[in-house]
Amino acid sequence: QVQLVESGGGLVQAGGSLRLSCAASGRTFSSYAMGWFRQAPGKERVFVVAISSIGRITYSPDSVEGRFTIFRDNAKNTVYLQMNSLKPEDTAVYYCAAMLGVPGQKTVQYRYWGQGTQVTVSS
Secondary structure, three states, rough: OOOOOEEEEEEEEEEOEEEEEEEEOOOOOOHHEEEEEEEEOOOOOOEEEEEEEOOOOOOOOOOOOOOOOEEEEEOOOEEEEEEOOOHHHHEEEEEEEEOOOOOOOHHHOOOOOOEEEEEEOOO
């Protein structure tokens, strides 16, 4: 069982930055691939970026690469999402998720989920 708790969301102006954190319980955090997803109001939850257990990063096909970075600290059982040059369209609830194996881009592939943290970007 893995429990995930996100933090770091908030209100930021366009062009600003935020760093989200996702703290995981359990001793096997380093074995899990970790992903970040987001869900805008009225829309489905979509993949943003993931990092494998050995640090390989997979970005979504949209334009977050170059603005968003994922990294993990296995000693702290934490994965981070650094978001720079934020845009109003980045406004969403951001979720972290954990899965074993090669990180996927579909929600159904992830077994454990956090409760989400709201990110609001004002124009």
